[in-house]
Amino acid sequence: MIDIHTHLLPGIDDGPSTERESIEMAQIAWESGTREVVCTPHLMAGSEATAEEVHTAVDRMRAALMKAKVPLQLHPGREISLTWLPQMTDEQLRRSTYGGAGRWLLLEMPFTGWPIDLTAILEDLAIRGFQAVLAHPERSQSVQRQPDRLREAVGLGALLQITGSSFLGEHKPGATRAAEALARLGWMHLLASDAHSATWRTPDLAEGVKAAAKAMDTEPTDINWMVEEGPRALLAGREFRPPRPPARPELLELELRDFPDLPEHSRR
Numbered sequence: 001m002i003d004i005h006t007h008l009l010p011g012i013d014d015g016p017s018t019e020r021e022s023i024e025m026a027q028i029a030w031e032s033g034t035r036e037v038v039c040t041p042h043l044m045a046g047s048e049a050t051a052e053e054v055h056t057a058v059d060r061m062r063a064a065l066m067k068a069k070v071p072l073q074l075h076p077g078r079e080i081s082l083t084w085l086p087q088m089t090d091e092q093l094r095r096s097t098y099g100g101a102g103r104w105l106l107l108e109m110p111f112t113g114w115p116i117d118l119t120a121i122l123e124d125l126a127i128r129g130f131q132a133v134l135a136h137p138e139r140s141q142s143v144q145r146q147p148d149r150l151r152e153a154v155g156l157g158a159l160l161q162i163t164g165s166s167f168l169g170e171h172k173p174g175a176t177r178a179a180e181a182l183a184r185l186g187w188m189h190l191l192a193s194d195a196h197s198a199t200w201r202t203p204d205l206a207e208g209v210k211a212a213a214k215a216m217d218t219e220p221t222d223i224n225w226m227v228e229e230g231p232r233a234l235l236a237g238r239e240f241r242p243p244r245p246p247a248r249p250e251l252l253e254l255e256l257r258d259f260p261d262l263p264e265h266s267r268r
């Protein structure tokens, strides 16, 4: 597995504060079956390390893992706050893409409020040659009330990254319900841990994959592309077209009944 959303670097954001804890996190990831991890420190007010500092921190951590004999492979990335995005130059964005490959950016969905300029942001990024992965939309209150709000973003080619622990009830109940709904609607394109520590929100991605598969009434191997092919395409800067899940009208009906605020066109 490749985990595309982690806060594993020490002392750079609200992830681990020491190298020792970073190594513990890497061990947990490795033992759960993750072989590669993308380090995606926050880029927001208060977490303003430059892309160069992130790349240097990844190199330093690689050396520390080699010394600790943890064979986990690390890649550079970034989780960019939507409010921070407009001030970034093309070069800064390029350096913040998955693997530095120049294409895919991880954008943080706000937990409260709907970003009314999301469509314009995605269109502007596309003109500049970038594509977006939206981080943890299931934890956004607006999406929890009305998952259909993501329709336009998905139509513009954004990929939705759901957090494994959302299926395990580690966030508010609304997040679990929204994660299950998005998964069943086929709007879960990537699964990641968003790990912040070795003791809470850990990088154990296997548990999340199992729980997500259960919510979709399928087997973990059937959704393996969310933690293998998808992540590999992001890191290589390639196009990725997520497979559509098999049509399950009965599951869809069940979900739509749970969301009375959905507009009429979503109910057909």
Ligand SMILES: [Fe+2]
Residues within 6 Å of the ligand: 005, 006, 007, 079, 135, 194
């Ligand atoms: Fe995150």
